Structures are given as structure tokens and as C-alpha cells.
Amino acid sequence: MNSNTSVQVINCGKTFEDGTQALQPINLEIKGGETLVLLGPSGCGKTTLLRIIAGLETLDAGGQVLFNGEDVSHLPVEKRNIGMVFQSYALFPNMTVRDNIGYGLKVRRQSLADRQTRIQEMLAMMHIENLAERQISQLSGGQRQRVALARAIAVRPKVLLLDEPLTALDALLRERLRVEIDTLLRSLGITAIYVTHDQSEAMALADRIVVMSNGRIAQQGTPREIYQQPSNSFVADFIGTANKINGRMTDQGFEVEGVVLPKSILNVVGGNSTSANPIQTQAIFRPEDTEIVSQDQAHFNGQVASTFFMGDRTRLLVDGISESPIIVETTFKQEISIGTEISIRIKDQGLMLLPDELIEDLPKEIVEKTEQ
């Protein structure tokens, strides 16, 4: 199988006829066999980028797409040897499962015997042997999605493109299929680009995540890097929950309205936070990096404004610390009532400084959001 095709996106921008600039010129490299996830809010350009890689969308002048170093920018979709799976299945409703899976093989004029062998392999791989003779209209959503995957993989594509393939399914099924897709992509060793706006899906599947905003790349990195070293406020907010505080870095630590948060709580994993940067003004910490402590150990004191019981933990909104309430999580079993005075500590390495210098490079609406 052609399992190790790399994809390079060079300077790829897209302006639609009505003037909408869906993609600013983007550069991106996907290694052979890698699973890359494009993650971002609705309208940020994920599908457009995927369609450009597929050859379903033309490029603005100056852009290029390379497969294994070879320029495919002018090759039509059917010559690029890709498999595609979409949110809306795009199966032939009145054909059987078997014929849907075999469709691409037939188009490629494979012999009947070869086709049947391959279809059987696909049915087994997706655990849908018992559905082979059914029509698509007689299947559930999860079953259809398996057929769509089987059909995409049947032709042994060089690159597999998936655009929100699980969005139409319920939470439990999503999770199960997500695990199956992960196993499948790893066993095939295929180069895959997976679009989603669901961050937990992205974290679970990705070797690397590209966070997009407004037609640009806001950050790319491993799931761990994106979560633990967000390079701007947009990414910090989009992946997980982030409490934001404004202050200033001094030799003693991060100073917020007269309180100095010691250097021991700075996250030094990313290197962003190691040097004392006098112009540093923004820091974030995640709810799970907080703990409720006695007053003498506290970094902040505040009052509980609301509580959300989430089963394994309780989420508290705490007033009196920052302009907007701070979100704290606790595994205390007892109920905490609204109005309770609590003392909060940020765990060691829980405070992440956001590098201000990157703000200039970001789109206008992110800068505005960051400056709030």
C-alpha cells in the first residue's frame, strides 16, 4: 500500500468569487503516515483547506500542493488517489453496502474477482459483514459511517481526508467509532487529514493538531504542546478552559494587582515561561490546575458564585479575583454552597504565560479578544 505519502501545502490561499477570503496563504507539511487534525471554529477554513488538498477547489495564484514532493496542484480530484469521508456520508442510498464499497474499484476497472476479495476485506475490517446486502437507506448513522470509511479505504488511497465524519452521531457511538478510526489509521499507516471542531476528538486522534482561526494557522503542535503551551489567547481558550489574568513579570514572579505569584507555579515545559519578560502581561491557568486550600496557602481568595456538579468533579465559578469569574475544579464530595468564601492556589507549573510578541502576527479579531 502507498502508505507513506507526504503532503505539502505551500502558500495556499483561497479567495472565493464573491471576494470571501476563506484562507490566507497557508504553509503546512504532513509527514507520510501522520494523522494531522485541522481544528477550529465554524467558518475558519477547515473544509476549504481539505478541498484544496483533495483537488475539489482551485487555489489562489502562487499556491501549490505537493504529494511526496510532486506538484499535484493541477491534477483533478480523480487523479490524486485520495480517499474521502464526509459528515454527510455521501453514499448511494439505493445501492447495497457491497456495491457502495466496490464503487471506486469498479470505476478503476478492477476485475470482478479482485473487487469481491477487496470488498470482503473491507466488510470484515469494519465489522459489517452481516450488512453487505442491505441498502444504505436501511442502515443506522453509525453503520453508514462505517460503509463510508470502508468505501474510502477500499481503493487503497495515498491520502485519506476526513471532514467531521462523526458529527452526525450520538456521543457514545462517536467515542466508539473514534477509537476504531484511530486503530484503523494506525494499522494502515496511512497519511490522514482529519477535520473537526471537537477538541476531544482532535486530542484523541492527532499526531499533530493545526488550530485554525479565520483562515490562518493559530498554532500547530502535538496535542500536548497545544494544551500545555498555547502560544496565544485564542488557542488557550479554544482548547480546554482557560482562566486569564493580567499582570506583569518581575524578578519575584508574576505580579497581579499587588499579589506576587511565585515562580514555582510557572509552567516551564514550553520555554515560554522561563525568562522574566518585563512586558509580559497575560497569563492563564486551567481549572484542573487549581486547588482549594487553607487561607495561609492561598494565592487568591474569592466567593463561590455558582457551582456545577459534573459527577467526577465539581466546577465552581469564583468571584472577586479577576474581572470575570475564575473557574475552579474540585473533587470534594461535599456540596459547596453559593456565597462560600474560598481560598485558591494554583498548582505548581499551572500558570502559563502567553508570549505577547506573537499577538502582532494574529488576525485582528484575535488581537481584540486578547486585549480585552
Ligand SMILES: Nc1ncnc2c1ncn2[C@@H]1O[C@H](COP(=O)(O)OP(=O)(O)OP(=O)(O)O)[C@@H](O)[C@H]1O
Ligand atoms: N463557495 C463559497 N463561496 C463563498 N464563500 C465560501 C464558499 N465556501 C465557503 N465559503 C466561506 O469560506 C469560509 C470558510 O469556510 P469553510 O467551509 O472552509 O469553513 P469550516 O472551517 O469548514 O467551517 P465548519 O466547521 O462550519 O464546517 C467561510 O466564511 C465560508 O462562508
Ligand SMILES: [Mg+2]
Ligand atoms: Mg467544514
